[in-house]
Amino acid sequence: MYNGACSMILTPYSIFISFIYVTCLILSLIGNAIVILTILGKRHRSRSITNFYLLNLAFADLLRSIICIPSTLLSELTQCWILSSLMCKIVAFLQPVGVCASAYTLAVIAVERYYAICRPLESRKWQTKKRALVTISVVWLFSFSANIASLFSYEKITKFTCDSSRGPTFDFVYQLYITFALLFVPLALMISLYGNVIFTLNTAINNDNPTLEQHLIEKTLPSRASFSDWFSTTINRVPSMKLMSKSVNFSRLTVKEKNSLSIPRAVSARASRRQSSFSSFLNFSPRNSFDSSMLLRSTNQEKILIAKKKVTRMLITLVIVFALCWVPSYMYWLIIRMADLMGNNLWSSSINASLTVLTYVSSMANPITYCFMNKSFRASVLAFFRKNQNHATRCSAMPIRRSPSPKESPPNIPAIKIDLVLENSVQI
Known part of the structure; x- marks a missing residue:
C-alpha cells in the first residue's frame, strides 16, 4: 500500500x-x-x-x-x-x-x-x-x-x-x-x-441450386412416359387385367375407329371411367412424390444452413x-x-x-x-423469467399420451400402399 x-x-x-x-x-x-x-x-x-x-x-x-x-x-x-x-x-x-x-x-x-x-x-x-x-x-x-x-x-x-x-x-x-x-x-x-x-x-x-437438383432427379428416376409404358406392358401380361388393358388400347384408337365399333352405352361408360381412373393412376408417379420430398428436404437443409450461418455470424x-x-x-x-x-x-x-x-x-x-x-x-431469457409462473399451467395443460400396448401395435410388416382417387367414386 x-x-x-x-x-x-x-x-x-x-x-x-x-x-x-x-x-x-x-x-x-x-x-x-x-x-x-x-x-x-x-x-x-x-x-x-x-x-x-x-x-x-x-x-x-x-x-x-x-x-x-x-x-x-x-x-x-x-x-x-x-x-x-x-x-x-x-x-x-x-x-x-x-x-x-x-x-x-x-x-x-x-x-x-x-x-x-x-x-x-x-x-x-x-x-x-x-x-x-x-x-x-x-x-x-x-x-x-x-x-x-x-x-x-x-x-x-x-x-x-x-x-x-x-x-x-x-x-x-x-x-x-x-x-x-x-x-x-x-x-x-x-x-x-x-x-x-x-x-x-x-x-x-x-x-443449393434447384435446377441442378432437378437435373439430378431426372437422371436418377425414369420419366413419366417410360414408367407408364412399363406399367402398361406389365398389366397386359396379367389375365385379370385384360379388360383394363383393352380400355387403355381403346383410348388410343381414332375417332373413326371408335365410331365403327358397336359397344353398349353402359359398357362404354364403364370403360371410360376405368380409363380415367387408370390415367389418374398413371399421373400418380413416384417421381412426383420424390420431387416433393426432395424439395422439402432441400428447404430444410437450406434453413439449417441459414441458422448455422446466423450462429456463426454471432460468434x-x-x-x-x-x-x-x-x-x-x-x-x-x-x-x-x-x-x-x-x-x-x-x-x-x-x-x-x-x-x-x-x-x-x-x-x-x-x-x-x-x-x-x-x-x-x-x-x-424470457422463458427463464417466466418459467416459475407458467410451469404449473403448462404441466396441467399438457395431455398425457399413453404408448400403445404390444397388442394394439400394428404388426411390423412392410407394405406399399397407393391410394387412388377415382372419378365419381367408382372403383374398379
Whole structure:
C-alpha cells in the first residue's frame, strides 16, 4: 500500500471515466449473470456443447469484472493504489488469467464450429458434453499456469498503481510473451477456423441450386412416359387385367375407329371411367412424390444452413469485439515496455485509462451480442423469467399420451400402399 497522502480527486475527467467504469461493471454483472442463470436454468439434456463454452466465457468475463474494475475505479478516483500488496498481486494475476480464459474459450468455440460445419462426421465422435467439460478445465489450467509469472513479479507499489519489480528487460520479454500467447495465438486460430467455416457455408448455400437438383432427379428416376409404358406392358401380361388393358388400347384408337365399333352405352361408360381412373393412376408417379420430398428436404437443409450461418455470424462478432477491445491495449503496453527498455518514458495516463475502459467493454459486450444477434437466446431469457409462473399451467395443460400396448401395435410388416382417387367414386 502506498504510504503517502491519498485523497479523493474529483475532476470532470475522473468523474467521466469513473462513470464509464461503473457502467461497465453494472452491465457486465447483470449481463453475464443473466447468461449464466439462463444456461444453468435449462435442462441438462437441452444444453448444447456451445452453451457450455458460452457459460465458461460469461464466467471468465464476470470474474475479471469483479476483480479488476473496482480496483481500477479506486485508483482513478484517488490517484493512488490504496489496496494492499496482496491485492496488487491478485489483480495483476487474475486479469491476464481472465483474458486468457476468454480468448481460448473463444478459440475452442471456433474449433467446435469448424468441426460441426466443415467436418460434421468427425465432430460426432468427440463433441460430447463430458469432453466439453474436460476442455474447459484444460483452458483454465492453461490460463493459470501461463500467467503464473505475474503473481511473483508485481510487487512494486508506486503512487498511482502497482507495478513490476523485475526490471525493464524482464518486463519487455514478459509483455512480448503474453501478447503472443494470450492474443496472437488464439486470434490467429479463430481467424483461420472461421475463415474455413464461412467458406464452407457459402459454398453449401451457393450449391443449393434447384435446377441442378432437378437435373439430378431426372437422371436418377425414369420419366413419366417410360414408367407408364412399363406399367402398361406389365398389366397386359396379367389375365385379370385384360379388360383394363383393352380400355387403355381403346383410348388410343381414332375417332373413326371408335365410331365403327358397336359397344353398349353402359359398357362404354364403364370403360371410360376405368380409363380415367387408370390415367389418374398413371399421373400418380413416384417421381412426383420424390420431387416433393426432395424439395422439402432441400428447404430444410437450406434453413439449417441459414441458422448455422446466423450462429456463426454471432460468434464471429464476439471475436471481432474481442480483437477491437484487446489489440490496442496489448500493442500500447508492448510499446511502453519497449520504450522503458530503451530508457524512454511514453506513459500517458489518459491513453491508459481509455484503453483500460476499452478492455472492460469486452466484458459487457458479449451478453449484449447474444441478445441482439441470437433470437433463440432472447427467447431462452424470457422463458427463464417466466418459467416459475407458467410451469404449473403448462404441466396441467399438457395431455398425457399413453404408448400403445404390444397388442394394439400394428404388426411390423412392410407394405406399399397407393391410394387412388377415382372419378365419381367408382372403383374398379
